Amino acid sequence: RQECQVLVVGGGTGGCAMAAKLSSRLGSDKVVVLEPEDKHYYQPMFTLIGGGMKRLDQSHRQMADVLPKKAKWVKEKALEFDPDNNTVSTSGGKTIKYDFLIIATGLQLNYEKIPGLVEALETPGSNVCSIYSPKYVDQVYECLRRTTKGNAVFTFPNCPIKCAGAPQKIAYISDHYFRKMGRRDNVNIIYNTSLPVIFGVKHYAEALMKLIKRRNITLNVQRNLVEVRHGDNIAVFEDLANPGVHYEETYSMLHVTPPMSAPDVVANCKKLVTPTGFVDVDQMTLQHNKYSNVFSIGDSASSPNSKTAAAAAAQSPVVFRNVMAAIEGKAPTDIYDGYSSCPIVTGYSSCILAEFDYNLTPVETFPLDQSKERYSMFFMKKELMPLLYWKLMMNGYWNGPALMRKIFSVLKFNKK
Ligand code: FAD
Ligand code: UQ1
The missing domain is CATH 3.50.50.60 (FAD/NAD(P)-binding domain)
Structure with missing residues (x-):
């Protein structure tokens, strides 16, 4: 005791x-x-x-x-x-x-909830991968390197998940990878999400829809992964708008975001x-x-x-x-406004920095339009955020960017 x-x-x-x-x-x-x-x-x-x-x-x-x-x-x-x-x-x-x-x-992470998935992930040299677990994340780049043609399929499950932008970030990075390698003409990128929209905040969803169109990514909404038939390279999806209706997708590479x-x-x-x-x-x-x-x-x-x-x-x-x-025996008075942020990495040198609150209203820190793809935001995500995390947040010194946002707005750098 x-x-x-x-x-x-x-x-x-x-x-x-x-x-x-x-x-x-x-x-x-x-x-x-x-x-x-x-x-x-x-x-x-x-x-x-x-x-x-x-x-x-x-x-x-x-x-x-x-x-x-x-x-x-x-x-x-x-x-x-x-x-x-x-x-x-x-x-x-x-x-x-x-x-x-x-x-x-x-x-x-509930990988075992999808029949066939764990077996597929754990088969040596598998073409099924997932950034969500340290156990499977190294397989993602291996899959990219091996994939030269066919369908690269990306999933988003039918439940709340952490970093809801990550399943699409890896699809955009993959698109850029295949373009850099000159393979994009032979690889279809298919993003199947259980959600009815690409992103919950309209301001960013509009920018992302344009990006998806421009980069020729196939977006299917309300599609939920329900089974992986690893031997046949087939992923089975349910149409959430028509429960019971299933689609089979043949994949050369399958990136799975597990139920959580x-x-x-x-x-x-x-x-x-x-x-x-x-x-x-x-x-x-x-x-x-x-x-x-x-x-x-x-x-x-x-x-x-x-x-x-x-x-x-x-x-x-x-x-x-x-x-x-x-x-001290007092009632709580401090209030959280629902702030969340998602640096949507869109390739090897660009990022859209989504920030919003409970009302799904954008709450942007920097004095620029963050719905645009930018190198500055990519650099922040890749090089500065890890430092901020280990040095400040883990020592109790990082309270989110609210103070930074206020300073920019007092300096009249604000956009309004
Ligand atoms: P965690 O950090 O996951 O910690 C939970 C801890 O609880 C673990 O250490 C675990 O071992 C412990 N635990 C579990 N069960 C028990 C138990 N029974 N007893 C004791 N301990 C237990 N966030 C961003 O802000 N920006 C991003 O760009 C971003 N990208 C992401 C990309 C990916 C692929 C992933 C997976 C996450 C990403 N996130 C991002 C999300 C972020 O990592 C999580 O939201 C954050 O870590 C949540 O913190 P937490 O303390 O709630 O949980
Ligand atoms: C953030 O505070 C944070 O937690 C430490 C992240 O996770 C690593 C983020 O990705 C982001 C974007 C923020 C918000 C910080 C700024 C400077 C906008």
């Missing part, structure tokens, strides 16, 4: 940022981080690894070096939450009692979650709707923002101030 003031479950993007902020304020050994993994991955780099622009070993650090020294790391998994008794039981047989709990367990959900241990704790399995928080304060000493940050929270590291960054000062208020 162990006790702590604040227990952070999950030492990924949101959990590590919260542990850094809170342990710095509260002092040594007040904060416990429960996290079973040895490595902390900077997942936004996976898209670039898929395109051969970065290596997998550049995307991770040792968890011990990333988690704050002032917090105590318990290298175990949360197995059961008991919010009525303020305890979490762990895979090592511990029961940790907390005053305040922050759930930052991210999303679970909150981790089972979280989703199974019915007291803590909404019917869809996400931690039931107030979308403004990120405090639990029933248990006032419980908060959630990042992908496992029920707040209806687009799930990204950028969103977790913008949530982090809100959760920090609201937890501090709760510790």
Whole structure:
């Protein structure tokens, strides 16, 4: 049995940022981080690894070096939450009692939900790949290199996912790759999405539709991958507008974005979650709707923002101030506006930087039209963001770009 003031479950993007902020304020050994993994991955780099622009070993650090020294790391998994008794039981047989709990367990990748997919991904020399897992991301560039003709098919599942732009980023990078290699005339690029539109924010969707047309990419909406027949190189899709109607697509290369959900241990704790399995928080304060000493940050929270590291960054000062208020016995007052951001990499030197809030209204940081493809935004995504992540965000110093945006607007660089 162990006790702590604040227990952070999950030492990924949101959990590590919260542990850094809170342990710095509260002092040594007040904060416990429960996290079973040895490595902390900077997942936004996976898209670039898929395109051969970065290596997998550049995307991770040792968890011990990333988690704050002032917090105590318990290298175990949360197995059961008991919010009525303020305890979490762990895979090592511990029961940790907390005053305040922050759930930052991210999303679970459910590759096994698509029949045939795991077998296809795990066949040596497979032409099926996925940027979403460190286990499969290296296969993406290998697939690109091997594909000389036929259909390169890209999928987007029928559920909320992290970085909803990533499934199309890898399609655009692939398009650019095949053009550079002089193979594009022989390779069809097919982007099959379960969504009814290419992107949820109209301002960027319009720019992306033009790009798709100009680059001759086939877009099929409301198509959900339901099976992979690896031996025949066939992917089976369901037409979500006509349930039960299936299409078979022959592929030379298949890039899969898997179904995702909150981790089972979280989703199974019915007291803590909404019917869809996400931690039931107030979308403004990120405090639990029933248990006032419980908060959630990042992908496992029920707040209806687009799930990204950028969103977790913008949530982090809100959760920090609201937890501090709760510790002082006060009601939470800080509010998260739903900010999220998605650098939509469109090739080997260009990027559209989408930024928006709960209303799906663009909230742009820079004094230029971010819906245009730009090298500056690509450089920021590829070279600056990793530094910002490791040096600032993981040490609790990055609260998202709101301050930067205000400075640009005070300097009258704003567009309006
Ligand atoms: P994570 O960072 O995933 O961390 C969750 C942690 O919880 C993990 O360390 C895990 O081991 C731990 N955990 C899980 N279950 C348990 C348990 N039972 N007990 C204890 N610990 C547990 N975001 C952007 O802002 N910009 C981008 O360009 C971008 N691109 C992306 C591209 C790809 C391919 C991917 C996969 C993601 C991308 N993201 C991007 C999204 C971003 O990485 C996530 O939104 C972010 O990491 C979410 O943070 P989190 O803390 O909620 O979860
Ligand atoms: C961001 O804050 C963030 O989290 C650290 C990302 O993930 C790596 C991003 O991709 C982006 C774009 C932001 C937002 C930052 C700026 C400067 C617009």
